[in-house]
Amino acid sequence: MRSAGRIRMGFFPLPLSEAQRIRHLVSFPDLVSAAVDPCVGDGVAFEAITKDAEVFRYGIELDA
Known part of the structure; x- marks a missing residue:
């Protein structure tokens, strides 16, 4: 791992702009559902x- 990653303890957040792009590609059912994010x-x-x-x-x- 790069030293910058060690300093940040491996936390590299997904940029909000990328998350918004992903949202436009994902569809959820009309019913109540569940979503899990292990990181x-x-x-x-x-x-x-x-x-x-x-x-x-x-x-x-x-990693918390």
């Missing part, structure tokens, strides 16, 4: 990807 980090990208969806969000940061 949620600060949750900003996960929230952006599941925005406006009837979703129960479950996230955990394994």
